[in-house]
Amino acid sequence: MIICVCRRISDREIARHARAGMGFDDIQFELGVATQCGKCEGCARDVVAQCNGACPSANISLGADLAQGQAWNTRSV
């Protein structure tokens, strides 16, 4: 799933970097996620937080908001 629409960055790509040991700031610098409109920052941080450790991307759950029918970018940060 695309997390950052502006930079076209997927959750898998963020998760891959997080599992490699990178923190959000490093991933942001490397990929450019959340560097334009910034609306994806909360979701991107959630992905990084869930992947700290050895969490496979299949376990990423951004579903809480989506299951409630809220758009990905409506969360307050």
Ligand code: FES
């Ligand atoms: S959606 Fe990521 S910076 Fe705009």
